[in-house]
Amino acid sequence: MDVKISSSPVRLTVFLSGELDHHSAASMRAQTDKAIIESTARLIRLDFGQITFMDSSGIGFVMGRYRLAHGKGAQVEVTNLTKKYLQIMKLAGLEKLVSLKSEQEVNK
Amino acid sequence: MKPINEMKLKTQSKSVNESFTRATVAAFAVQLDPTVEELADIRTAVSEAVTNCIVHAYPESVGEIYIWAGIYENGLIRIRIRDTGCGIINVKQAMEPLFTTLGGERSGLGFSVMQSFTDKIKVRSVAGKGTTVTLEKYIRGREYCDD
Numbered sequence: 001m002d003v004k005i006s007s008s009p010v011r012l013t014v015f016l017s018g019e020l021d022h023h024s025a026a027s028m029r030a031q032t033d034k035a036i037i038e039s040t041a042r043l044i045r046l047d048f049g050q051i052t053f054m055d056s057s058g059i060g061f062v063m064g065r066y067r068l069a070h071g072k073g074a075q076v077e078v079t080n081l082t083k084k085y086l087q088i089m090k091l092a093g094l095e096k097l098v099s100l101k102s103e104q105e106v107n108k
Numbered sequence: 109m110k111p112i113n114e115m116k117l118k119t120q121s122k123s124v125n126e127s128f129t130r131a132t133v134a135a136f137a138v139q140l141d142p143t144v145e146e147l148a149d150i151r152t153a154v155s156e157a158v159t160n161c162i163v164h165a166y167p168e169s170v171g172e173i174y175i176w177a178g179i180y181e182n183g184l185i186r187i188r189i190r191d192t193g194c195g196i197i198n199v200k201q202a203m204e205p206l207f208t209t210l211g212g213e214r215s216g217l218g219f220s221v222m223q224s225f226t227d228k229i230k231v232r233s234v235a236g237k238g239t240t241v242t243l244e245k246y247i248r249g250r251e252y253c254d255d
């Protein structure tokens with residue numbers, strides 16, 4: 001399994017692992033969206049801590065989850081980003097839509 | 109300038125091949141003694157170009173993707189990713205950040221990522237004939253690594 005979910009009334013956390021590319025995005029998307037749709041939490045956290053590879057498909061992935069969550073009035077935060085992935089996401093202007101946190105900024 | 113070593117790979121435009129093609133090119137690049145970061149840059153750039161062949165060049169069918177890589181004495185790796193798919197009508201526009209003809213979950217940043225993770229990119233495309241993307245990266249290796 002490349003997606004693990006942990007949820008509380010306030011926060012839904014989606015732990016992603018492995019390689020996030022165009023191929024793997026489809027199943028990660030299906031699993032994540034199911035959890036977001038079923039959740040009533042106002043905060044959706046996408047944890048990238050165990051992601052070993054990402055390309056621009058990862059940007060599309062975050063953007064798509066942002067749209068879904070936004071439509072339900074929930075916020076999105078992306079955590080445990082390596083320096084490189086933070087750089088790719090900023091390239092996309094994603095920090096205007098979601099909160100982006102690097103490895104150091106998350107202490108739990 | 110002649111390469112001191114070369115590789116060639118031909119594969120079908122199936123998304124399951126994205127992972128092994130980028131891993132193969134990265135494994136070939138290891139002989140230049142790159143840093144972990146430089147290898148990750150190569151994997152990412154190759155993944156962008158190969159994914160573009162799969163989603164854009166052959167949208168409704170399965171075609172061939174031709175990958176060539178050469179390494180040079182001065183630490184350069186040159187990687188060529190070629191398809192014989194639909195081609196790009198306006199290359200300059202296609203390379204602009206956020207430009208995409210697909211929408212959905214494509215962000216239009218593939219070329220921007222290739223640009224920022226390599227030293228040089230060249231795109232040649234003929235509508236209806238296909239596209240060739242050439243990436244160049246100088247591997248500076250561990251001697252310049254600051255950690």
Ligand SMILES: Nc1ncnc2c1ncn2[C@@H]1O[C@H](COP(=O)(O)OP(=O)(O)OP(=O)(O)O)[C@@H](O)[C@H]1O
Binds near residue numbers: 056164166215
């Ligand atoms: N090999 C190709 N064959 C045909 N068209 C291509 C090819 N590569 C890129 N394109 C065109 O160039 C556009 C921009 O490509 P780019 O990789 O920057 O963005 P994208 O693939 O649309 O989105 P992303 O890569 O962020 O998921 C594409 O939308 C497509 O129209």
Ligand SMILES: [Mg+2]
Binds near residue numbers: 219
């Ligand atoms: Mg692309």
